[in-house]
Amino acid sequence: MGISVKDVNAHEFTKSLAAFLKKQGKMKIPDWAPIVKLAKYNELAPYDDDWYYTRAGRKRNGTAPSHFCRGNSSVARKVLQSLEGMKLVEKDTATGGRKLTPQGRKDLDRIAAQVNEKLNPRPKKE
Structure with missing residues (x-):
């Protein structure tokens, strides 16, 4: 049985996926990406120049958030549209949301296997 996304460290997987998307060069980044704030409670744009590759989610407040933001x-919508253009995500007509394409799942599982190999190298047989 192969390695899937759920079998590896999420932080390492996210870094590897961002590197894959950046290396591929097919993801269209909007002109406003370097200067946009990600929420009204932020004062500045993200410090990381490659935030568009790594981030498409809401603020994580943990289990008991003190303030809703x-x-x-x-x-998030523009990132998903970029992923649709790369044929990694498609619209799901049954639920009205989006889902991974078979190619997208294959790419994610391949990256997860690479991350697993990097974190848990196999001992060399002599």
């Missing part, structure tokens, strides 16, 4: 839904 809405994130910028436009950013």
